[in-house]
Amino acid sequence: AARLCSGAGGEAEAAGGDGAMLRHLARKLRASGPVTVAEYMREALTNPGQGYYTRRGGVGESGDFITSPEISQVFGELIGIWYISEWMAMGKPNTFQLVELGPGRGTLTEDILRVFKQLASVLSKCDVSVHLVEVSPKLSEIQAGMLTGGKVQLNPEDESAYMKGISKTGIPIFWYRDIQDVPPGYSFYLAHEFFDALPIHKFQRTEKGWREVLVDIDPEVPDQLRFVLSPSRTPATQNFIQPEEKRDHVEVCPEAGVIVQRLASRIEKDGGAALVADYGHDGTKTDTFRGFRNHKLHDVLSAPGTADLTADVDFSYLRKMAQDKTATLGPIKQREFLKNMGIDLRLQVLLQNSGDTATRKQLLHSYDMLMNPEKMGDCFNFFALLPHHRVVHPDKKDKPESKSPLPPVAGFNELLLK
Numbered sequence: 001a002a003r004l005c006s007g008a009g010g011e012a013e014a015a016g017g018d019g020a021m022l023r024h025l026a027r028k029l030r031a032s033g034p035v036t037v038a039e040y041m042r043e044a045l046t047n048p049g050q051g052y053y054t055r056r057g058g059v060g061e062s063g064d065f066i067t068s069p070e071i072s073q074v075f076g077e078l079i080g081i082w083y084i085s086e087w088m089a090m091g092k093p094n095t096f097q098l099v100e101l102g103p104g105r106g107t108l109t110e111d112i113l114r115v116f117k118q119l120a121s122v123l124s125k126c127d128v129s130v131h132l133v134e135v136s137p138k139l140s141e142i143q144a145g146m147l148t149g150g151k152v153q154l155n156p157e158d159e160s161a162y163m164k165g166i167s168k169t170g171i172p173i174f175w176y177r178d179i180q181d182v183p184p185g186y187s188f189y190l191a192h193e194f195f196d197a198l199p200i201h202k203f204q205r206t207e208k209g210w211r212e213v214l215v216d217i218d219p220e221v222p223d224q225l226r227f228v229l230s231p232s233r234t235p236a237t238q239n240f241i242q243p244e245e246k247r248d249h250v251e252v253c254p255e256a257g258v259i260v261q262r263l264a265s266r267i268e269k270d271g272g273a274a275l276v277a278d279y280g281h282d283g284t285k286t287d288t289f290r291g292f293r294n295h296k297l298h299d300v301l302s303a304p305g306t307a308d309l310t311a312d313v314d315f316s317y318l319r320k321m322a323q324d325k326t327a328t329l330g331p332i333k334q335r336e337f338l339k340n341m342g343i344d345l346r347l348q349v350l351l352q353n354s355g356d357t358a359t360r361k362q363l364l365h366s367y368d369m370l371m372n373p374e375k376m377g378d379c380f381n382f383f384a385l386l387p388h389h390r391v392v393h394p395d396k397k398d399k400p401e402s403k404s405p406l407p408p409v410a411g412f413n414e415l416l417l418k
C-alpha cells in the first residue's frame, strides 16, 4: 500500500529496531527537558548518524512506503511533459535547470529524463542540467546508481555540490544538501512527497490559550516517549498561530515555509516554475502526524529512526509563504491533474503496445492506484508556483502586443501541446 492519506494513530505497529536513536533522545530529554515535535521529527528523520532517511531510506516496495513514481512510469512521464509544456509556454529559453527536492530513489527524475530524450528534437537547442537536493547519503547513492549507473565524482572541489555525474542520457547531474547551494538560473523545481517529510510544530487550543505539543520521556515507563503540552506559550505558539485560526489543533511546518519563500524568490528573479505534489489540505485538517514502517501505520513515538514520520502538507500555508512573489495554482487533486495531462491516452497506448496479460494487468492496477479517489487520486494534490506574467498579462497599456491569450497551464487545465 501507499502512505494513504491522513488519520493519525490507527492500528499502529509496535516498536523495534536497535534502540540507538531512542537512547540518544532519552538522554537528551532527561538532560534538558521536552523538545518540540519539530525537533523530534528532525532528529528521527535526518540525524546524520541514526536518522531514518540517513540510514534506511525507506522508499519503494522493499522499504516502508511506496510513492507514485515507484508505482507507475506514466506518473514521471506526464510530469516530464508538464515541464516541456511550461518551457514552451515561456518562450523556450535556451537553458534550464531541473531541480528536484528529495528525489528518493531517483525514479521520478529517471522517467522525466526519458521523456526529455524522447523529445530531444524539441529540446535540441536547450542546455539542460539536473540538480538534486538530498540529505541522505544512502539515497543519493541509490539515485546515482539509477541515473548515472554509479559513475559519479565525490566532492568536486570548486563547487558547492557534494557529488556530480552524467545521466545515462548525457545530462550533467549535481547533488546538494540544501536548495541554497543550487546555482541561480532559470529553473524548473519539483517536490514530490518532499514537504510532508519536513518537521512540523503541533499546537493545541486549551482554556488558557494555545499550547505547543512537546515530546517528553514517560516518568512511569523507562525509555518510553509521550506527548505533553507546554505549560505556557512557546516562541512557536506566538509566531505560527494565525489570530483568525478556528481549529483546536494545528500543525505548522516553518521549514516548508522557508523553502517555498526561497523557491518563490528564485522564480521571481531568474524565471521558471515549481511543481509540488503531496498529500495535504488547504488549511482545514488538524492531527495528521503519523508514522509508517513496512507499509503499515507505526506509532510516531515508538522506535524513532526506524520508521518514516510524515504530516499532511498545508497548501494554504505554502500559498501564504509565496508572499505574492509568484502566482500559485492549486492544490488540485492528483486524478484531475493526471487526467488533464492525458493519462487516459497514455494508458491506452501502453495497453495496445503490451502483448502479455500480466503487463496489461499491472498497467491497469497502477492506473487504479494513482487515480482511484479511494487510493491516491483524491488525497494527493498538485500545486504550482509560476511567474505572475505566466498567468496574468502584464499591464496591457504598456504592452499592447501582449493581448493574445496566455496559453493555459497544463495539468491545472487540459494539456494543449502545439
Ligand code: SAH
Residues within 6 Å of the ligand: 046, 053, 059, 067, 068, 069, 070, 101, 102, 103, 104, 105, 108, 133, 134, 135, 136, 139, 177, 191, 192, 193, 194, 197, 198
Ligand atoms: N520524491 C521521492 C521520495 C520521497 S521521500 C518519491 O516520491 O519517491 C522524501 C525524500 O526527501 C527522501 O529522498 C529524503 O531523503 C529527502 N529529504 C527528507 N528531508 C530532507 C531535507 N531536509 N532536505 C533534503 N532532502 C530531504
